[in-house]
Structures are given as structure tokens and as C-alpha cells.
Amino acid sequence: MRELHTRLKQLFPLGELTEQRPDLAFVTVPAAFLRPTLLHLRDREGFTHLVLLTAVDWLEEGQFQLTYLLTNRHAATTLGLRVMLPREDARMESIHEVWPTAATYQRELREMFGIDFPGSPRLHEEFILEGWNDIPPYRRDFDTLKYARESYNERPGRETHDPATHMKQKLYPGGA
Amino acid sequence: MKEELLKRVVKGPDGVEFEVEPLRDYYCEAPPAVHPPVYAKIVEDLFNWARSQSIWILGFGTGCGAIEMRPLMTPRFDAYRYGIQWRPTPRQANLLVISGYLSVKTLKRAIRAYEQMQNPKYVVGLGSCTINGGMYWDSYNTIKRLDDYLPVDLYITGCMPRPEALLAGFEDLKKLIRAGKAEGANQYAENFDWYKTNQKRVIHDWDMPDYNW
Ligand code: SF4
Numbered sequence: 001m002r003e004l005h006t007r008l009k010q011l012f013p014l015g016e017l018t019e020q021r022p023d024l025a026f027v028t029v030p031a032a033f034l035r036p037t038l039l040h041l042r043d044r045e046g047f048t049h050l051v052l053l054t055a056v057d058w059l060e061e062g063q064f065q066l067t068y069l070l071t072n073r074h075a076a077t078t079l080g081l082r083v084m085l086p087r088e089d090a091r092m093e094s095i096h097e098v099w100p101t102a103a104t105y106q107r108e109l110r111e112m113f114g115i116d117f118p119g120s121p122r123l124h125e126e127f128i129l130e131g132w133n134d135i136p137p138y139r140r141d142f143d144t145l146k147y148a149r150e151s152y153n154e155r156p157g158r159e160t161h162d163p164a165t166h167m168k169q170k171l172y173p174g175g176a
Numbered sequence: 177m178k179e180e181l182l183k184r185v186v187k188g189p190d191g192v193e194f195e196v197e198p199l200r201d202y203y204c205e206a207p208p209a210v211h212p213p214v215y216a217k218i219v220e221d222l223f224n225w226a227r228s229q230s231i232w233i234l235g236f237g238t239g240c241g242a243i244e245m246r247p248l249m250t251p252r253f254d255a256y257r258y259g260i261q262w263r264p265t266p267r268q269a270n271l272l273v274i275s276g277y278l279s280v281k282t283l284k285r286a287i288r289a290y291e292q293m294q295n296p297k298y299v300v301g302l303g304s305c306t307i308n309g310g311m312y313w314d315s316y317n318t319i320k321r322l323d324d325y326l327p328v329d330l331y332i333t334g335c336m337p338r339p340e341a342l343l344a345g346f347e348d349l350k351k352l353i354r355a356g357k358a359e360g361a362n363q364y365a366e367n368f369d370w371y372k373t374n375q376k377r378v379i380h381d382w383d384m385p386d387y388n389w
Contacts, residue, residue: 129317130281130379131379137317144314145314148315151377152320152321158309
């Protein structure tokens with residue numbers, strides 16, 4: 001991984017390498033350099049498989065983080081490329097020509113986070129939700145509980161127990 | 177509304193052009209009607225006995241609870257010995273088992289499936305999710321109280337209920353049917369507007385007729 005990182009760093013302005021496991025590491029890439037980095041990894045370094053493309057909402061920092069997880073099957077190593085985007089009017093270059101499967105992830109991210117990927121096929125078709133009429137539900141400023149309370153009727157009389165206290169009382173009734 | 181449901185002019189294979197209006201042409205518009213009991217109680221009892229012995233479940237799984245229906249179809253639990261079997265289409269079924277949480281998207285399909293089933297028909301809700309939301313009580317996309325949207329005749333509790341619980345539940349349903357208490361379909365017809373209001377409150381892209389069968 002370190003070697004790979006050193007090699008890549010000579011070509012692209014990458015961030016620091018975060019090694020999670022010997023076979024799994026993450027590195028930050030500026031948005032403009034994502035595509036060349038992906039192509040280089042795919043064609044020169046054997047990272048042929050896009051495992052997933054997902055997002056994290058860093059609400060406090062006003063940023064979205066996209067994670068492109070790539071695997072090199074022969075070397076059994078996985079590298080995650082992180083791209084930080086401004087949260088406001090978030091958009092990112094589409095990579096559906098690099099990996100056609102990315103189109104599906106991008107459709108999901110558009111629907112659940114409201115991140116735009118101009119040019120991605122069928123991007124604006126509904127993916128999982130139907131007739132959604134609020135802000136994208138995976139954004140952290142979306143209040144799930146409030147929405148659920150307002151939208152769906154409840155049955156009165158529902159009780160909720162904190163699992164830890166409940167099990168403690170059950171297993172050690174006298175207190176331990 | 178989806179394009180395929182809009183009124184339009186189409187050209188047949190023989191070159192003749194004609195107008196189709198899917199909502200009117202492909203669906204029956206008449207709302208459901210209450211099915212009154214027959215003239216004599218003893219005859220109705222006989223009918224109900226026969227109905228209770230003829231339970232055909234629609235093979236439509238909505239949530240995780242659907243997985244518990246599979247063992248029932250195999251020798252280990254073998255529901256067929258109780259006269260219960262599964263059918264692949266609503267037209268051939270009379271019991272809709274809502275097997276767990278219902279997302280709004282699935283609810284729409286469940287309503288269509290239910291309305292396409294023929295009378296007499298019954299609904300069983302499986303698991304906590306159908307009763308009060310279960311562990312999906314705070315989800316942005318699942319309903320929490322099935323009987324607001326479909327007429328439920330019986331609930332089976334558990335998360336998820338074991339096949340034994342389902343068998344016991346089916347036996348209870350038979351008792352209800354025999355006692356003439358499984359009147360969900362009539363309830364649906366009587367309170368049709370109330371059900372539709374509830375359904376439309378959560379299904380925002382309503383693009384089907386109010387009653388489709
Ligand atoms: S009650 Fe439990 S098993 Fe059933 S659908 Fe809900 S979470 Fe799944």
C-alpha cells in the first residue's frame with residue numbers, strides 16, 4: 001500500500017494514506033483529479049473492480065464525502081478514494097463511462113443525498129423512493145423521526161425499553 | 177401520472193388508429209360492494225365452514241417475515257396438511273399475508289394486490305412491524321399501522337413469528353371465519369373512503385384508479 005501510495009503521489013496530488021488494515025487503505029483526492037486517478041488505478045494498477053460508491057454527510061463542516069472503493073482482485077487489496085465536495089449545490093463528475101455500474105450508485109446518491117452527477121444515465125428517475133416530497137432523506141439535516149411522526153399514523157400504547165437497562169433488570173432483578 | 181396511463185391514440189397492427197384511456201379501459205371503476213350474508217344463518221354457517229377450509233395465500237412477501245413462510249411450504253412444517261396453500265397471483269388467492277414492514281412503495285403494490293383478489297378475502301398482518309411499526313417505527317418510508325390502510329382480520333405477533341406461530345394463527349383465522357367474524361372485506365367496502373384517504377395521505381404519487389380489480 002505504501003509503495004502504491006508513493007507511486008501515485010508522484011502523479012497526482014493525493015492526501016495522506018490512512019491504513020485501516022494491511023489490505024485496506026483510504027486516501028483523499030481533489031475532485032478534479034478523481035477521474036485520472038481512477039483510470040490510472042484501473043488500467044495500470046489492476047484495481048479493476050468498483051466495489052461501491054457511497055457518501056457521508058459532514059453537516060458541521062458543510063461537506064459531502066464521496067468514497068470510491070476499488071479492489072485489486074489479484075493482489076487482494078482495496079483502496080478507497082475520498083473526494084470532499086461542498087455541501088451547497090453539491091455536484092460531482094459522473095464516472096459512468098469508467099464503470100457502468102457507477103450509474104446506479106450515482107442515481108441512488110442523487111435521490112438519497114441530493115448530489116448531482118451531470119450526464120449520468122437515468123439520474124433523475126426515481127430509484128428507491130416513490131413520490132418523495134421532502135429533502136433527500138439521508139441528509140443529516142433531514143429529521144427522520146419528525147417526518148415519520150408526521151407522515152405515518154401510530155398505534156397508541158407502544159412502549160420502548162432501553163435494551164441495556166431492560167436486559168439488566170431481567171438478568172439481575174435484584175441489581176448487581 | 178405515468179405516461180403509459182395517459183389517454184392517447186395508438187395504432188393497431190392492422191393500421192387502424194384508436195383511442196385508449198387506460199384508467200377507464202383497463203380497470204373497473206365501480207367501488208367495492210358489501211357482500212351481505214345469505215338469507216339463512218345455517219346456510220351462511222355452512223358457507224363460512226367451507227371458506228375456512230379453503231385458504232389460498234398470495235405468495236407476496238413484503239418484509240423479513242416473508243422468510244418464515246417458506247418453511248411452511250416444506251415438509252418440516254407443512255402447512256398444506258391444514259388445507260393452506262400458496263398461489264402466485266391475486267386472482268387465485270383469498271388470503272393476503274402482509275409479512276412484515278411495508279414501505280410506502282410496497283404498500284401501493286399490496287393495495288393493488290388486495291383489491292384484485294376476489295371475495296371472500298382476508299388479510300393477516302405478520303409481526304410487530306405491521307402492528308405498531310416494530311423496529312421500523314422511526315423510519316422515513318414505512319407505515320406503522322397496517323389496519324389504517326388495509327382491513328386486517330388477524331395479527332400474528334413476534335419479530336419475526338416462527339412457523340409454529342403462523343400455523344396457530346391460521347387456525348385462529350379459521351375459527352374467525354367460521355364464526356363469521358372475518359369481515360375485513362366488507363369493512364373495506366363500507367369504509368372505502370376512509371381507507372382511500374389514509375392510503376393517499378402516504379402514497380404521494382397516486383397513479384392508479386381508486387379501486388383496481
Ligand atoms: S416484525 Fe421483525 S421480522 Fe417482521 S418485518 Fe418487522 S423487523 Fe422484520
